Amino acid sequence: DIQMTQSPSSLSASVGDRVTITCRASQSISNHLHWFQQKPGKAPKLLIYAASTLQSGVPSRFSGSGSGTEFTLTISSLQPEDFATYYCQQSYTTPRTFGGGTTVEIK
Amino acid sequence: QVQMVQSGTEVKKPGASVKVSCKASGYTFTNYGISWVRQAPGQGPEWVGWISAYYGSTNYAQKFQGRVTLTTDTSTTTAYMELRNLRSDDTAVFYCVREAQDRSGSPVYFLHWGQGTPVIVSS
Numbered sequence: 738d739i740q741m742t743q744s745p746s747s748l749s750a751s752v753g754d755r756v757t758i759t760c761r762a763s764q765s766i767s768n769h770l771h772w773f774q775q776k777p778g779k780a781p782k783l784l785i786y787a788a789s790t791l792q793s794g795v796p797s798r799f800s801g802s803g804s805g806t807e808f809t810l811t812i813s814s815l816q817p818e819d820f821a822t823y824y825c826q827q828s829y830t831t832p833r834t835f836g837g838g839t840t841v842e843i844k
Numbered sequence: 845q846v847q848m849v850q851s852g853t854e855v856k857k858p859g860a861s862v863k864v865s866c867k868a869s870g871y872t873f874t875n876y877g878i879s880w881v882r883q884a885p886g887q888g889p890e891w892v893g894w895i896s897a898y899y900g901s902t903n904y905a906q907k908f909q910g911r912v913t914l915t916t917d918t919s920t921t922t923a924y925m926e927l928r929n930l931r932s933d934d935t936a937v938f939y940c941v942r943e944a945q946d947r948s949g950s951p952v953y954f955l956h957w958g959q960g961t962p963v964i965v966s967s
Contacts, residue, residue, distance in 0.1 A: 769951040773889075779955035780939055781889060785953045824888055828952045832905040833879065833891040 739763050739827055742804035743836035749844040755810040757841045760825035765805045772801055775838075776821045784823075785810065798841045814840070848868040848940050848958035856930050857960045864961045866923040866940030874898040875919040877943045879954065880914060880925045884936040892938070895923065930965045937962050 740763040750756050760770065768788040773781035783792045785801035786807055798813040812819055822844055825836040850863040866878065872923045893904035895914040902914050923940055929944040937960040944955035 767951075769950070771953045772955075780960055781954075782957075783953060783955055786944075786953035787946070787953075788948075792955075826889070826954070828954075831891075831894070831903050832907075833894075835889045835891070838888045 738832055739766060739830060739834050741823055741825055741827055741834050742815045742835040743823075743839050745839060746837060747842060749842045750815050751844045752815055752817060754844075756819075756841060757842050758823055758825075760803075760808045760810070761808045762808075762827055762829075766827045766829035768804050768825050770801075770803065770808045770826055771826050771828065772799075773824045773826065774814045774819075775820045775824065780825060801805040812841075846942065846956045848942055848956050850938075850940060850961045851956040853964070855966065858860050858967055859932055860930050860965075861926060861928040861961050862925055862930060863926040864938050864940075864963070867927075868897075868921045868923065868942065871942070873916075874918055878914075878916070878923045879941045879943065881939045881941055881954075882934075882936045883939070883960075884933070887936075889939075892925065894943075897923070905935075911963075917946045927963075930963075932965050932967075934963060935965045940962055 742761045770788045772785040773783040789801045800811045822838045822840045847869045849867045854862045874897045878892045881889045883889045895902045896921050915924045939960050940958040941954040942956040945952045
């Protein structure tokens with residue numbers, strides 16, 4: 738199975754901060770990497786797919802980059818509604834696997 | 845618009861079975877595969893398996909192989925997940941997810957999620 742490792746597991750940031758989350762795959766997954774945002778009691782919401790494609794309706798302050806084994810999700814200017822948990826997920830092969838999550842908290 | 849509407853909360857005893865439904869609408873049901881994802885309390889999501897709504901073929905995570913069965917009913921555009929021999933660590937929210945793919949060969953991604961079905965396993 739492909740292991741997905743996210744860092745950090747949590748971070749504290751202020752509104753307006755630039756935030757970067759990293760996801761590493763245990764083997765190359767090309768660009769088959771996706772990012773989700775999840776708020777308590779809700780289903781995950783797709784933010785970025787294929788490593789860098791912004792899902793329709795998602796604010797442009799979210800961006801993704803990377804290929805192979807290293808990927809990043811960047812929030813250019815953190816907004817109050819962005820405080821949530823973020824997960825990466827690979828679809829290069831089955832089983833589909835998720836990272837452990839990064840919780841973004843208010844400083 | 846695409847909607848995936850799941851059945852309600854289930855409370856089961858250890859050793860029992862549960863069958864969760866996922867009613868799909870707003871698209872041609874047989875054009876897309878559906879995955880199921882489990883999320884235990886305070887944990888990250890975990891893929892359970894996938895079914896082709898067209899062929900009915902399945903692919904299960906090894907962890908659930910032998911205990912889970914995914915099916916679809918094309919006449920009612922509904923997908924089902926049955927999980928048998930429930931244990932306390934199966935207590936979780938289960939999601940159905942419709943896949944999407946921009947073009948053949950491009951990455952498949954989880955676009956449309958159901959609202960989740962809590963399954964509580966307790967004696």
